[in-house]
Amino acid sequence: HFRFFFVxxxxxxxxSFQLSAMASAGGNPLVLPxxxxxxxxxxxxxxxxxxxxxxxxxxxxxxxxxxxxxxAAAAPEPPRAAVVVGGGSVRVDxxxxxxxxxxxxxxxxxxxxxxxxxAECARRGVAVANSGEVFSTDVADYAVGLLLDVLRRVSAAExxxxxxxxxxxxxxxxxxxxxxxxxxxxxxxxxxxxxxxRLEAFGCIIHYNSRKPKDSIxxxxxxxxxxxxxxxxxxxxACALNKATRHIVDKxxxxxxxxxxxxxxxGRGANIDEAELVVALREGKIAGxxxxxxxxxxxxxxxxxxxxxxxxxxxxxxxxxxxxxxLRAHTVGNLEAFFSGQPLLTPVDADxxxx
Amino acid sequence: xxxxxxxDERPLVMLAQALFPExxxxxxxxxxxxxxxxxxxxxxxxARALLVGGLPRVTAQHLGVLPAxxxxxxxxxxxDHVDLDACRSRGLSVTNAGAAFAADSADYAVGLLVAVLRRxxxxxxxxxxxxxxxxxxxxxxxxxxxxxxxxxxxxxxxxxxxxRLAxxxxxVSYHSRSPKPSAPxxxxxxxxxxxxxxxxxxxxxxxxxxxxxxVNRxxxxxxxxxxxxxxxGRGGLVDEPExxxxxRQGVIGGxxxxxxxxxxxxxxxxxxxxxxxxxxxxxxxTPESIGGVLEVVIANLDAFFxxxxxxxxxxx
Numbered sequence: 001h002f003r004f005f006f007v008x009x010x011x012x013x014x015x016s017f018q019l020s021a022m023a024s025a026g027g028n029p030l031v032l033p034x035x036x037x038x039x040x041x042x043x044x045x046x047x048x049x050x051x052x053x054x055x056x057x058x059x060x061x062x063x064x065x066x067x068x069x070x071x072a073a074a075a076p077e078p079p080r081a082a083v084v085v086g087g088g089s090v091r092v093d094x095x096x097x098x099x100x101x102x103x104x105x106x107x108x109x110x111x112x113x114x115x116x117x118x119a120e121c122a123r124r125g126v127a128v129a130n131s132g133e134v135f136s137t138d139v140a141d142y143a144v145g146l147l148l149d150v151l152r153r154v155s156a157a158e159x160x161x162x163x164x165x166x167x168x169x170x171x172x173x174x175x176x177x178x179x180x181x182x183x184x185x186x187x188x189x190x191x192x193x194x195x196x197x198r199l200e201a202f203g204c205i206i207h208y209n210s211r212k213p214k215d216s217i218x219x220x221x222x223x224x225x226x227x228x229x230x231x232x233x234x235x236x237x238a239c240a241l242n243k244a245t246r247h248i249v250d251k252x253x254x255x256x257x258x259x260x261x262x263x264x265x266x267g268r269g270a271n272i273d274e275a276e277l278v279v280a281l282r283e284g285k286i287a288g289x290x291x292x293x294x295x296x297x298x299x300x301x302x303x304x305x306x307x308x309x310x311x312x313x314x315x316x317x318x319x320x321x322x323x324x325x326x327l328r329a330h331t332v333g334n335l336e337a338f339f340s341g342q343p344l345l346t347p348v349d350a351d352x353x354x355x
Numbered sequence: 356x357x358x359x360x361x362x363d364e365r366p367l368v369m370l371a372q373a374l375f376p377e378x379x380x381x382x383x384x385x386x387x388x389x390x391x392x393x394x395x396x397x398x399x400x401x402a403r404a405l406l407v408g409g410l411p412r413v414t415a416q417h418l419g420v421l422p423a424x425x426x427x428x429x430x431x432x433x434x435d436h437v438d439l440d441a442c443r444s445r446g447l448s449v450t451n452a453g454a455a456f457a458a459d460s461a462d463y464a465v466g467l468l469v470a471v472l473r474r475x476x477x478x479x480x481x482x483x484x485x486x487x488x489x490x491x492x493x494x495x496x497x498x499x500x501x502x503x504x505x506x507x508x509x510x511x512x513x514x515x516x517x518x519r520l521a522x523x524x525x526x527v528s529y530h531s532r533s534p535k536p537s538a539p540x541x542x543x544x545x546x547x548x549x550x551x552x553x554x555x556x557x558x559x560x561x562x563x564x565x566x567x568x569x570v571n572r573x574x575x576x577x578x579x580x581x582x583x584x585x586x587x588g589r590g591g592l593v594d595e596p597e598x599x600x601x602x603r604q605g606v607i608g609g610x611x612x613x614x615x616x617x618x619x620x621x622x623x624x625x626x627x628x629x630x631x632x633x634x635x636x637x638x639x640x641t642p643e644s645i646g647g648v649l650e651v652v653i654a655n656l657d658a659f660f661x662x663x664x665x666x667x668x669x670x671x
Contacts, residue, residue: 137500137501137524138498138499141469141473141498141499141500141523142469142473142475144465145466145469145470145473145475146475148462148465148469148470149476149479152463152466152637152641153637154463154466154467154470154476154632154634155470155475155476155479155480157634157635157637158470158632158633158634159480160635161621161633161635162626162633164626166618166619166621166635167620171635171637172635172637174637175637176641176642176643177643177644178458178462179458179459180643197522198519198522198523200522201519201522202462202519203458298487300482300487305483305485311475311479312478312482312483313475313478313479313482314478314481314482314487316473316478319495319496320473320495320496320497321495321496321497321498322498323498324495
């Protein structure tokens with residue numbers, strides 16, 4: 001909502017009055033702070049931002065990115081904040097930051113930050129924030145849903161019933177029990193820890209790998225993903241994508257996981273060597289996979305389409321009404337914090353850099 | 356368990372229908388079998404135990420040809436296919452699968468619930484068709500965590516469903532014949548009120564005369580537009596034609612169904628709906644749980660034939 005007041009110039013000959021919009025502190029009080037918006041968005045999100053900020057929207061500008069950025073940078077009140085998202089064409093790197101030197105804050109509307117050069121931002125004093133825990137619960141729920149689907153063949157049975165095969169061919173082949181399965185979670189952060197809590201209620205045994213063991217956690221820690229895979233029946237990728245975690249699930253790890261093993265990926269496609277995964281599935285070296293992300297989205301290896309033991313989705317683990325609404329509030333919150341000189345709500349700091 | 360007795364002393368067990376091969380192989384060393392439909396008079400007179408594999412109807416007439424019968428041992432959880440009135444009036448004991456299937460059924464109930472709310476199966480179909488929507492075009496689904504879940508029947512299966520959904524941060528309440536003092540969830544005496552206060556209704560109770568068609572139009576209207584019905588109990592718990600109408604008219608938001616009134620016939624109208632997830636009565640079925648059922652069946656039969664208390668007797 002606008003915070004504004006009317007100033008009546010009682011003695012003015014024309015009897016007119018001035019409208020003054022009170023913007024958040026930190027800028028020209030007559031003008032809302034400018035914010036670059038470099039993502040496809042729904043109307044509610046854009047409206048929420050537009051109520052408080054002067055939104056410079058890339059996708060509706062119709063211009064190529066360099067021209068858009070140059071125009072924004074050349075304006076009288078250039079933007080000090082940018083809202084971006086991963087998985088698209090916009091990378092926040094040196095040339096991006098060079099193009100808009102007024103930027104002091106970058107918000108990304110996802111958890112992943114692999115599209116942002118954190119070192120470059122740190123060098124220039126540009127604060128970075130992500131979506132914090134906004135999506136963590138929905139992604140964890142979806143990961144569990146994928147695992148249930150793969151192990152118990154929910155989607156495969158669905159297709160079977162819809163084809164009309166049940167009366168004709170009898171029952172669809174059985175799935176496999178969850179209880180007692182050893183689940184190896186790669187990355188025990190906001191998402192991984194929620195997955196663990198849910199799967200414990202199903203009687204799963206939780207193992208994990210992360211950069212360092214977590215002191216307060218009683219799950220069994222493995223220093224590397226190969227050893228984790230060797231002692232797990234299920235591998236769930238719930239870590240960030242960076243240099244250390246690219247292809248962290250490779251041919252060696254898949255072999256260690258073994259013939260009964262299942263892989264679930266709700267991280268980034270590139271966390272897994274996708275070509276090797278397809279080979280492992282084709283040759284029966286692992287038992288199945290649930291994949292919400294792929295190395296070259298929107299391309300999905302076509303060979304997967306005919307496999308009954310995989311469950312596929314197109315990067316939807318975050319997409320619920322509730323988290324969409326939470327994201328709006330969260331983004332506005334971060335922007336308001338920034339423009340009023342306060343710390344960002346969910347800063348991504350240098351600690352997130354690869355060792 | 357005791358070692359199997361020598362072959363010629365094996366007790367006779369009458370079979371209501373032929374056993375699955377796994378069952379038959381596992382039990383062959385312990386008991387002699389005769390198939391009810393083919394049994395000669397001597398076997399019919401001798402048989403003190405009837406083993407009901409699968410879900411064939413067992414009527415008073417079937418029971419009537421077995422004068423020595425004392426035990427009806429079922430391999431399923433629900434026993435609505437057996438004439439319990441006839442069992443009661445003859446003083447027969449009836450055993451079921453006990454908790455052998457409970458975890459798997461509960462797991463599947465949750466799997467159906469997540470699949471409906473988060474459209475997991477629908478997303479899979481979409482990708483397999485070679486399509487990939489841009490951000491903003493994807494229909495938003497609804498969060499699982501935090502939903503209000505009403506469980507109908509808080510027995511072995513229902514209580515496990517509750518525990519799993521509590522780990523998702525769902526608010527669980529339940530309805531059953533009587534409150535369970537040890538259950539940490541609110542008890543709701545009227546099913547309609549449970550539906551009115553829930554986003555999801557999970558059916559995990561037995562099918563009896565009282566519970567037949569308990570989910571009717573009134574209950575579904577109380578569940579409401581965004582509401583989801585998950586049924587891993589029996590098809591007969593739901594007025595199926597009314598369910599179709601309510602789904603078609605948007606009276607409720609969606610359904611996850613493992614059971615139907617006339618299996619394996621699935622109403623064709625369901626096959627065309629996007630907001631339902633369908634399965635072929637598989638909630639109980641994993642190889643591990645079949646092993647579990649075998650253990651329960653053997654335990655019950657052994658106990659019976661050696662005069663010890665039954666392991667999973669049902670209250671009739």
